[in-house]
Amino acid sequence: MIVEKWTATEVKALRKAALRLSQEELHEVIGFQTSTIQKWEQRASLDRPVVGRSAEALDTVLANLSAAQLQRFCAALDAAQSTTAGHPVPSSNEDPIDATPHRPRAGELGLYAWEVDDDVKRREFGTLATMGLVAMLAGEQNRLDAGDVRRLLTGVDALEVEDQRSGGAGLVDFAVEQLALAKHKLDTCSYDEAVGDAFASATGHLAVMAGWLAYDADRHPLARRLYSDALALGTESNDNDLLAHTCLYSANQSIALSRAGIGSPYHALKLIRRARDLMRGRPPGRIHALVAVREAQAQGMVGDRVAFGRALATAWREMDSAAHYEPLEQCPQWLRFVTHSEIAGHEARGYGDLGETTRSVALYAAAADQQSSVRNSLHLSAWSAASRIQLRDINGAVGEGLPVLKKLATISSVRTLRVLEPVRHSVGQSASGDEFRHLFDALTEKAIAS
Structure with a gap:
C-alpha cells in the first residue's frame, strides 16, 4: 500500500491503530523527536503534508506492517x-x-x-x-x-x-x-x-x-x-486477533448447543483457553472480559460454581477497566458489544444453568433494562420468560414473552424464537395463551419456510 500524502489522519492511524504505540514509542522506532511527531499529528494536512525524509521514514514503517x-x-x-x-x-x-x-x-x-x-x-x-x-x-x-x-x-x-x-x-x-x-x-x-x-x-x-x-x-x-x-x-x-475472535464465537455456539443437549461445554472450554493464550499479554480490556465471560458460561454448563464465580469476577473486573481506559470507538467493531449489560446478561444465564432460577430471573430484569440494543434486550427478555416457566409462573412468562414475539415479526432471529419454546409448550391449548401460541406458531412456520 502507498500513502500519497501523509496527513495527521494517516500518521495517527499508523501510530495508534496499526502499531498501537505512544508518540514516545514511535520516536524510538523512526528516530524523529516526539515534538516532531506531535506536530505531524496536529498540523499535517493535504495542503501541508509530511514530506522529505520524514515521509520516507513513515513509508518504510508502513511497508513493514x-x-x-x-x-x-x-x-x-x-x-x-x-x-x-x-x-x-x-x-x-x-x-x-x-x-x-x-x-x-x-x-x-x-x-x-x-x-x-x-x-x-x-x-x-x-x-x-x-x-x-x-x-x-x-x-x-x-x-x-x-x-x-x-x-x-x-x-x-x-x-x-x-x-x-x-x-x-x-x-x-x-x-x-x-x-x-x-x-x-x-x-x-x-x-x-x-x-x-x-x-x-x-x-x-x-x-x-x-x-x-x-x-x-x-x-x-x-x-x-x-x-x-x-x-x-x-x-x-x-492473525491472532482473528483466531481469538473465531474461537470465542465458536465457543459461544458450543455452549448454546450444550444447553440443547447436543454439544459439549468442554469443547467450548478448549476454544476459550486457546483464545486466552492468543491474547495473553494484551492490556486489560474488553477482549479479556469476553474471554472470561465465555469461560463463566461454559463453567456454568459444567456445573462448577467455584470456577463460574471466579471467571465472572474476572469478567466484571476487566469490564470495569475497559470502561475507564478503553474508549469504545477505539475497539474493533466485533468487540463493541462487550458492555456491562452484556456481562450482566450472561451472569443471569449462568445462575440459571446452575439451578438458581429465582436469582436468574431477577438478574435478567436488571440486565434487560441496561441494554442499549433493542435486539439484545429482546433476547434477554426471552430468556427471562423461559426461566419463569421453571418457577411455574406461566402468566408472567407469557406477559414477558409476548412483546418479544411481536418484535420478532420485524427482527428475524430464530435463535431468540427457540428460547421461547418452553413457554409455547407450557401454554398448550389454554385460552389465556391464544395470542402467544398463534404468534409463536406463525413465526415458526415462517422460519421453516425460509
Missing part, C-alpha cells in the same frame, strides 16, 4: 475519513460497498459455487437489496489492493449494524455469497504479500460474521463450517 497491522491501518483510515453514528460509511470518492446490487454469478464464485448452491437458500436476496446491503466486492477484478481490504472490512461492519437492526436470519445467504466470492478472489487474483494477508484476514472476519448470522438463524452446521473457514484464514494470515 504485518497483515493484521495493515488491516487495522486501513480500517482506521476508513473510519476517520467517513463516519456516521460511529460506523464507517462510503465516502464520496470511493464506495466501500457497490452502489447497485450485484449478485455473484456461479462463474464468479469459482470452486466455491457449490457452497452457495448446496448450503445456502437464496430466497432473501431481494429483501437484502431493499435494505441497501449490496455486494462488497466488484465482480470482475484481477488484482487486489488495500482499497479492496477496506471495502470488505466496511462491508463486515455494515452487516453487523444491519444484524442489530433486523436480525441475522435474513442476512445469512448474502453473507455466504460474499464470502465465497472473497475466497475465490484470494485464489485467483494477484496481490503483494501484505495486501494478500490483510485481505485473507478481512475475509476471515467476514466468515466469523457469516457464522454468527447462521448461528442466529439456527443453522448450526453452516455456522460450524463458516467458523472453520475463519480459523483457516486466521492461520493463513497469521
